[in-house]
Amino acid sequence: MSGTVGKSGIVFNIQPYSLHDGPGIRTIVFLKGCPLRCIWCSNPESQNTYPEIGFDREKCIAGKGCDFCKGVCDIGSFSAAGANAELKGSCGGFREVCPAGAIQVYGREMTAEEIVSRAEEESAFYSHGKGGITLSGGEPFMQGDFALEILREAKRRRLNTAAETCGCCDTEILRQAAGLLDYIMFDIKLLDDERHIRYTGGSNRQILENLEMLFSEFPGLHKHIRTPVIPTVNDSGDDIGAINRFLSGRENCSYELLPYHRFGTGKYKLLGREYADIPERLDDELFRKLKAFEI
Ligand code: SF4
Ligand code: SF4
Known part of the structure; x- marks a missing residue:
């Protein structure tokens, strides 16, 4: 990669005017690279750091x-x-x-300035309902210095900042990012570590430690915790109930369940990869019942 380290990085999509990735209307910046390999991942093109x-x-x-x-x-x-x-x-x-x-x-190389300038062009829409820029991925903090540079630049321009993270990232990078964020979306897939490793390719230990760090050091930052509910992986009251209890009583925290979808399957084919053997759909009635665990 050319350019000054941290000031440029690899981005695979920028989506304007999103209503689903943080408060208000937002520009979502998708950074390449993720340390996990969730079997249901709908963005397989996000996983490797290179184009x-x-x-x-x-x-x-x-x-x-x-x-x-x-x-x-x-x-x-x-x-x-x-x-x-x-x-x-x-x-x-x-x-x-x-x-x-x-x-x-x-994936293509972009500078932090280019990205934030683009978000700023859309900022006329942000003033209504706390919109802003959201870092997503992949795991946005895998390109840690680059992600921090984007957040610093966004703050310099007084944009509202949010991030979506799988939590599997360097603690110091996350700590610095949290100081620059107005809102964070943090995924917990499973509390059972053995099954977490089986279905995501990585342990949840660092993820949970990072979340504890956010709760203890950043009480003023709202943590929106999310669990994608995947058939046969974590679609039981036991798994979702355990996460609900883990979060119960935490300050400045909300909990949301995300329904399973298969939007990314075509991209596996384009990349010459196989999509995992997961049942086609989640039972609607089951999902409705599990929603009772939301906070
Ligand atoms: S954490 Fe997200 S981006 Fe990474 S592999 Fe899992 S679903 Fe894909
Ligand atoms: S159509 Fe096929 S051969 Fe022609 S440029 Fe595209 S990929 Fe290459």
């Missing part, structure tokens, strides 16, 4: 003589190379040359 390529073999018209992507980069043409190739640098050339829309490039 990646998605290739849709069904759209590719190489069979009709197209070879426009040949020679654009040293990984060769897509019809031959297939998907899941790591892009060197932030080259978006492949996407631009493909006439069939068969190539997606996930």
